[in-house]
Each structure stands twice: as structure tokens, then as C-alpha cells.
Amino acid sequence: MGSTFGSLFRITTFGESHGGGVGVIIDGCPPRLEISPEEIQVDLDRRRPGQSKITTPRKEADQCEILSGVFEGKTLGTPIAILVRNKDARSQDYNEMAVKYRPSHADATYEAKYGIRNWQGGGRSSARETIGRVAAGAIAKKILAQFNGVEIVAYVKSIQDIEAEVDTNAVTMEQVESNIVRCPDGKTAEMMIERIDQVLRQKDSIGGVVECVIRNAPKGLGEPVFDKLEADLAKAMMSLPATKGFEFGSGFAGTLLTGSQHNDEYYLDEAGEWRTRTNRSGGVQGGISNGEPIIMRIAFKPTATIGQEQKTVSNIGEETTLAAKGRHDPCVLPRAVPMVEAMAALVLCDHLLRFQAQCKTLP
Numbered sequence: 001m002g003s004t005f006g007s008l009f010r011i012t013t014f015g016e017s018h019g020g021g022v023g024v025i026i027d028g029c030p031p032r033l034e035i036s037p038e039e040i041q042v043d044l045d046r047r048r049p050g051q052s053k054i055t056t057p058r059k060e061a062d063q064c065e066i067l068s069g070v071f072e073g074k075t076l077g078t079p080i081a082i083l084v085r086n087k088d089a090r091s092q093d094y095n096e097m098a099v100k101y102r103p104s105h106a107d108a109t110y111e112a113k114y115g116i117r118n119w120q121g122g123g124r125s126s127a128r129e130t131i132g133r134v135a136a137g138a139i140a141k142k143i144l145a146q147f148n149g150v151e152i153v154a155y156v157k158s159i160q161d162i163e164a165e166v167d168t169n170a171v172t173m174e175q176v177e178s179n180i181v182r183c184p185d186g187k188t189a190e191m192m193i194e195r196i197d198q199v200l201r202q203k204d205s206i207g208g209v210v211e212c213v214i215r216n217a218p219k220g221l222g223e224p225v226f227d228k229l230e231a232d233l234a235k236a237m238m239s240l241p242a243t244k245g246f247e248f249g250s251g252f253a254g255t256l257l258t259g260s261q262h263n264d265e266y267y268l269d270e271a272g273e274w275r276t277r278t279n280r281s282g283g284v285q286g287g288i289s290n291g292e293p294i295i296m297r298i299a300f301k302p303t304a305t306i307g308q309e310q311k312t313v314s315n316i317g318e319e320t321t322l323a324a325k326g327r328h329d330p331c332v333l334p335r336a337v338p339m340v341e342a343m344a345a346l347v348l349c350d351h352l353l354r355f356q357a358q359c360k361t362l363p
Contacts, residue, residue: 005133005236006346007227008353009140013132015086017121018094023083024132028353029069029139031077033146040064040082040138046338047134049329052180054196056329060087064135075139082135086128094120099314100322104304111315122305127241127332130339137342140349149216150348154340156183156333157211157297159195164188168213168295182337200330203307203323207242207300208333210340214283214294214348220359221289221351228287229351230296236343237298242332245299249282264292298340300332 004012008028015022041064045051049058062084069080098119101108106125110117117123144150155176157164164185175184181196183189192208199206222229230248237246254262257280264276264285276292283294309323329335 005239006350008357009143009346009350011132011136011346013129015129015132016118016123017086017126017128018118018123019086021083021085022128022131023081024136026069026080026082026136026139029075029077029080030143030353031075033075033139033143034073035070035075035139035142036073037064037066039142040066040135043134043138043141043338043342044084044131046177047130047335049335052334054180054193054200054330055335062131080139082132084131084135094325096322097324099316100320101312101315102305102322102324103310103312104301108313125241127335127339130240130342133346134338134342137338137345140345141341143349144345144352147352148218150218151215152212152341152344152348153215154210154212154337154344156181156189156192156337157209159183159192159208159331159333160206162188162191162195163209166211168211168293171213176337180334182334196331205303205306205328205330207244207302208331209297209299210333210336211295211297212340212344214344217283217289217291217294217348218352219289219291220355221348222284222287223351223354224287228284229289229294229347230282230284230287232347232351233294233296233344236347237296237340240298240300240336240339240343242300242303242336243298244301245297247297247299248284249295250280251297254280294344296344298336300336303329303332 004010010027012025044062044064048062049056049060065083067081067083069076069078107117110125153171153173155171164183166184171184176182179189181189181192183192234246237243262280264278264281266274267277269275279292283289283292305324305328307323309321312320312322314320
């Protein structure tokens with residue numbers, strides 16, 4: 001139920017942070033797609049812990065194993081199972097959290113819902129669950145790249161009040177991956193890293209915004225009325241851990257404009273195809289893609305688990321305090337970038353397959 005996402009390109013993630021492993025089942029992947037563990041590993045390495053001084057020091061290689069659905073390097077059209085085994089869990093760090101709820105974490109709400117929770121690393125509520133999403137997203141990206149050269153680039157737009165100026169039409173993956181904070185503006189990245197270092201020394205955490213641009217998406221993706229493309233993207237992004245806001249196109253800034261200022265006027269390009277002169281709609285109109293770059297921003301809150309002592313309550317109804325142990329990101333933004341790309345790819349791939357099943361064949 002809540003662990004399954006998608007319609008035709010459907011994924012189900014499984015596993016807990018400190019269990020035997022985490023992974024994903026992918027159903028609906030077209031056959032004869034060439035895919036290898038090494039290709040999937042590229043994005044898993046971008047997501048994994050311990051990759052830099054500003055991420056959690058948990059040491060996990062996050063090596064993926066393809067258990068089914070691929071034969072001789074090609075997909076079979078049958079369910080693909082991918083597993084990543086947990087190697088560096090330190091469950092003893094969470095003993096105190098077995099009885100004390102972490103402020104703003106899922107501990108209390110999971111117990112309220114189920115009457116039981118896996119307190120070791122947060123269990124299913126841990127961001128470690130996103131390994132399955134990123135693995136599936138790598139496959140979705142390859143499908144999209146082979147069709148019309150669809151490209152997805154996400155990056156850190158801001159950390160707290162430090163914001164980068166980024167040209168969404170020109171930003172490249174190489175620029176994003178050129179520094180550990182994954183901000184394509186080098187000078188701003190240095191300020192972001194310094195801020196995260198400062199917060200880490202204070203045993204605290206901070207948040208920020210990831211921006212994502214999708215280029216070369218064809219016209220016609222999206223389903224009226226409830227499965228509008230931006231609505232599905234919003235659900236996808238808001239399902240990621242620590243997300244607290246979603247903006248599409250002009251977002252909230254668009255409320256400051258008049259209709260005449262905000263409208264994207266049409267024109268005919270050299271090939272006689274209609275285009276828009278501006279892109280305040282963010283590449284989607286009426287819930288359907290219009291062929292322009294699809295642009296969105298996702299707000300991530302400060303990491304809930306911090307080392308400072310905070311007031312809380314226990315599961316037996318006593319007021320107490322908690323200074324959390326364990327290994328956690330002082331800022332989730334750098335590792336959230338591949339997660340955002342993965343969810344965008346899953347939505348676009350699903351809608352592409354739905355379009356081909358329902359409408360005319362795309363050029």
C-alpha cells in the first residue's frame with residue numbers, strides 16, 4: 001500500500017535502516033533494456049552515507065545486487081528485484097531512543113499508528129529507505145534518456161539563507177558534482193560547506209532547497225484531472241524524508257504578478273512548432289507537459305535527530321530529555337539531490353508509458 005508508487009512503471013520499496021538490507025521491486029519495466037549493477041551504482045554512490053565530511057559518517061558501500069528481472073545484461077519485462085545489504089549498523093547507539101521519542105521525528109507517530117516501531121535507526125522512517133527509490137530511478141533515467149534524450153538535473157539551490165544563482169537552462173551534472181555540497185555555483189558552495197561545518201560542530205542541523213530541472217520532456221505527459229504531471233511530481237517529492245515544501249514553475253512568487261505578467265505567450269519556432277516565450281508555468285499547463293523545461297523546488301527541513309539535549313517524553317508517559325546519539329547528516333541536502341532526481345525520473349517514466357499506452361505514439 002503505502003510502500004508502492006507508480007501506475008505502469010511501479011515500484012515497491014522494502015527494508016529497515018538496521019535490518020538485513022533495503023531494496024526495491026520494479027514492475028512494468030520494458031524488456032530488452034540494457035542495464036547493469038554498475039550503472040545503478042553510480043546514483044547509489046551519490047546517495048550513500050560517509051561520502052564527505054558534511055554527511056553522516058556511517059560507512060556503507062551500498063553495493064547493489066540484481067536478484068531478478070535481468071538476464072545477460074538486459075531486462076526481461078518481468079519484476080526486477082534489487083537488494084542492498086546493511087553492513088555498518090550500530091543499533092546500540094539507539095538504545096535510549098527505544099523509550100524516548102526524538103523531537104520532530106517519526107518515533108511517536110509510528111508508535112501511535114502501529115503500536116510498535118523499529119527504534120533502531122528509525123526503521124522504515126529512515127532515509128535509508130530511499131536506496132530503493134534511487135536504484136529504481138537509475139533505471140527510469142536510462143529509459144528516459146533513450147527516449148528523446150530526457151535529462152534530469154537536480155542541485156542544492158540554497159542552504160538556510162545562502163542561495164545560489166543558477167541558470168536552469170545551462171546547469172550541468174558536472175557542475176553539480178564538482179563539490180561535496182552539490183551546488184553548481186562554486187563560490188556559493190564554499191559558503192554552504194562552511195555553514196554546515198559550523199552547525200555540525202554545534203551538534204545541530206540545517207535545511208534548504210533543492211531545485212530540479214527536467215529537459216527535453218515531450219509534450220503530452222500528464223493525466224487530467226487528479227494525475228496532473230505537477231501533482232504527481234508534488235506527491236513524489238513530498239514523500240521523500242524531511243520534505244516540507246514544494247514549488248512548481250513560478251511557485252509562490254507568481255502570486256505577486258498579474259495575469260498579463262505571468263502568462264507564457266506562444267510563438268512558432270523555425271520548425272513551425274508552438275513554444276512559449278517564457279516558462280513561468282514550469283513546463284506544465286493544465287497538468288500536461290508543454291515541451292518546455294520542467295522546473296521545481298523542494299524544501300527540506302533541518303535533520304530531526306541532533307546531538308543537543310532537547311525536551312521530550314518517553315513511551316511510558318514521562319517527561320524527560322534526550323541528546324541523540326548515532327550518526328546523522330547535519331544537512332540532508334547534498335544527499336537529497338539524487339533522491340529528487342530519482343523521484344522525478346519515476347514520475348516521468350510512468351507518465352511516458354501511460355501516454356504510449358493511451359495516446360498516439362510520440363515522435
